[in-house]
Amino acid sequence: MTGAGSNPDTAQLLQAGGAHIPSALAAVEQLLAEAGLGSGAILEGHARATISAGGKRLRPLLVLLVAGRPDREATARRLERAAAAVELIHSATLVHDDVLDGAVLRRGQPTVVARGGREMATAAGDLLFARAFALLAEDSDPAPVRTLSEACSGLALGELLQRADAWDPTVTLERYLLRCELKTARLFEAACRLGSGGAGDVDLTGFGRDIGLAFQVLDDVLDVSGPAERTGKQPGTDLLDGTITLPFILARERDAQLAQLDPREITTAAQAQEVCERIAATGALDAARERALGFVHRAQQLLGARAEQLGAERHDALALVADGVVRRYS
Amino acid sequence: MTGAGSNPDTAQLLQAGGAHIPSALAAVEQLLAEAGLGSGAILEGHARATISAGGKRLRPLLVLLVAGRPDREATARRLERAAAAVELIHSATLVHDDVLDGAVLRRGQPTVVARGGREMATAAGDLLFARAFALLAEDSDPAPVRTLSEACSGLALGELLQRADAWDPTVTLERYLLRCELKTARLFEAACRLGSGGAGDVDLTGFGRDIGLAFQVLDDVLDVSGPAERTGKQPGTDLLDGTITLPFILARERDAQLAQLDPREITTAAQAQEVCERIAATGALDAARERALGFVHRAQQLLGARAEQLGAERHDALALVADGVVRRYS
Structure with a gap:
């Protein structure tokens, strides 16, 4: 994944979303960069690297696109802060995930844990969490804080469930989907809710949720394929x-x-590769992709039902987001 | 350390603080217990255990004592939520610290990391952070969120600095005090600010800061003595x-x-014990205690200067908190 500007899908999105989107996204980048300030050289070398390494900025984009063109300067600033806050939360969870996985690379860059150690990375993640809430608290409305803190609870619970389910091959489909919902969909949903609170008056949280579910399922397919x-x-x-x-x-x-395989027996990359091939041979990857497409389809229907309220610009831009989630994995 | 009720100092404090304090603290405990709800059996076994293991509830008590007797039900509820939120943040940092230290026991109970592993404990800490902000977001005033998110940034920065300074014997006194300020004093200060915002109209943040500094210095003395x-x-x-x-x-x-000792050479408990004895022999422990007492003295002066505005009940209760910090370590 590369910076927002260099992704052709993103370029298309920027155009579809309206003339205000590029400058709004630039303002979000500025807020993200500032979130690392005031913390001296240490954070500049760590948390800021995580933020500036980019990613698709999909969640901030959702906030901005759902909101549509703000009619007032104050609304524009509020939306930019909300968009940056969502991305900070996302970055915080990535930093913590990398600590737990001992991951060395993320977006082609050394992870915070690889460069600074576990202590540094845990604290850097905590700092990003705190900065996200500080951004939202500049607002006089407490609703965004509520939205994001609830999403954060979901993220953490999703991680807890995932660890509780670890190595258990009998995990059910329902339980898996609950994890996807908590771990991924809640933050997409929150992004849409934060956007809806502004100039946008259409509740698109269901759209965000379905996009998030599709995103996670397709991510999991890619890990096998x-x-x-x-x-x-x-x-x-x-x-x-x-x-x-x-x-x-x-x-x-x-x-x-x-069905009889104990996941604990998979201990080498070669064994994992072999099991992946065996999974692929069953057709399970296509079945999983189908399910993800089902979520995207439902998202598109939700969008279509609100086409009139949304107006063409917002509708088309959000439809592109839905397409983009699928295309990323196709 | 035991639950709030069984500590004689706390009993004295409860009496001095006014008739409303015990029921307010009980409400805080209830909020803390509820913070673990809705997360199923997993969190009940982990994050809730951390919360319910007790501790002195010193930070919530500061919120309540600084605020004084609330004149309205709504104010009372708001203060209880703020008090619980501060304790949740404190608990979250303890859980994360235990992950980093690989600590097995905390307050005589197995730590979350010892029982659930690092992944579980990291997620549990994140959850406690999120729940703290969710509690504050029930309020219509965003100022408490700002206060607590800034304190959280401080906590994380303090941890970052501590890791950056690790093993460096040339760390200066100023740098050490900055770490104490960020890692500990900021949350005490935030507790006082959260309390001041309510019925209390006296800004006692300087008091909180000094108590926090004394608390941390005395804690560090105890680690050697x-x-x-x-x-x-x-x-x-x-x-x-x-x-x-x-x-x-x-x-x-x-x-x-x-002065010539490289801390990296201290690798066994026996060596550490020996260095501790050597430190004690220099009189440095008394000098460090003196410095902590200086902070407490400054806190008491700040309190004395506001005695009239505070009224006898609040003044005396807060003076007891200051005494308690010293007595805990004497």
Whole structure:
């Protein structure tokens, strides 16, 4: 993944979203950069690197696109702060995830934990959390804080569930989807709610939720389907750390031998690769993709039903976001 | 440390603070217990255990005592939420600290990391952070969110600095005090600010800051002076993980051999014990205690200057808090 500007999908989105979007996104980048200030050289070398390494800025973009063109300067600033806050929360969870996974690279850059150690990375993640809430607290309305703190609870609970479910091959589809909802969809939903509170008067939280679910399911498919040059990591990373995802759940129903496999027996990259191939052979990857497409379809329907209220510009830009989630993985 | 009710100092405080304090503290406990709800059995076994293990509830007590007797039900509820939020932030940092230290026991109970592993504990800490902000967001005033998010930034920065300074014996007194300020004093200060915003109209943040500084310095003295049955840990724990604190900084000025010691050479509990004894022999512990007492004295002066505005009840209760910080370590 590269910076927002260099992604062709993003360029298309920027155009569709309206003339105000590029400058709003630039303002968000500025806020993100400032979030690392006042913390001296240490954070500049750590948390700021995480923020500035980029990513698609999909969540801030959702805030801005759902809101539509703000009619007042004050609204524009408020939306930019909300967009930056969502991205800070996302960055904080990435930093903490990397600590737990001992990950060395993220977006092609050394992770905070690889450069500064676990203590540094845990504190850097905590700092990003705090800065997100500080940004929202500049507002006189406490609702955004409520929205984001609830999403954060969801993120943390999702992680808790994932660790509780680790290595358990009998995890159900429902439980898996609950995890996706908490771990990923809640923050997408929050982004849409934060956007809706502004100039936008359409509640698009269901749209955000479905996009988030699709995003997570497709991410989990990619972990099995590889290849490494696309994903930046070896296939089967989830299997190796005991995370049971949809492809494995569906494949177990189709392959008796997989159903008997104890995930703890998968200890090498070669074994993980072999299990990934076996999962793919069952057709479970296509079935999982279908499910993700189902979420995207539902999101598009929600969008279509609100087309009139949204107006063409907002509708088309959000439809592109939905397409983009699918295309990223196709 | 035991639950709030069983501590004689706390009992005295409860009486001095006014008839409303015990029921307010009970309401805070209820809020803390509820913060773990809705997260199923997992959190009940982890984050809730941390919360319910008690501690002195010193920070919530500061919120309530600074505020004084609330004149309206709504104010009382708001203060209770603020008091619970401060304690949740404190608990979150304890859980994360225990992850980083690999600590097995805290307040005589197994730590979250010991029971659930690092992933679980990191997520549990994040959850407690999020719940703290959710509590404050029930309010229509965004100022408390600002106060607490700024304090959280301070906590995280303090941790970052501590890691950056690790193993460096040339850390200056100023740098050490800055760490104490960020890591500890800011949350005490925030507690007082949260209390001041209510029925209380006296700004007692300087009082909170000084009490916090004294608290941290005395804690660092105790890490050197032991004994283990008082502190629940071996003396020299800080030295063993490279944290350079005031006693060592002062002792280096008094003992040329200590000044030449590379902290990395201290690798066993026996070595740490020996260095602790050497530090004690220089008189550095008394000098460090003196400095802490200086902070308490300044806090008492700030309090005295506002005695009239505060009224006898609030003044006397807060004076007891200041005394309690000293007595805890004497």
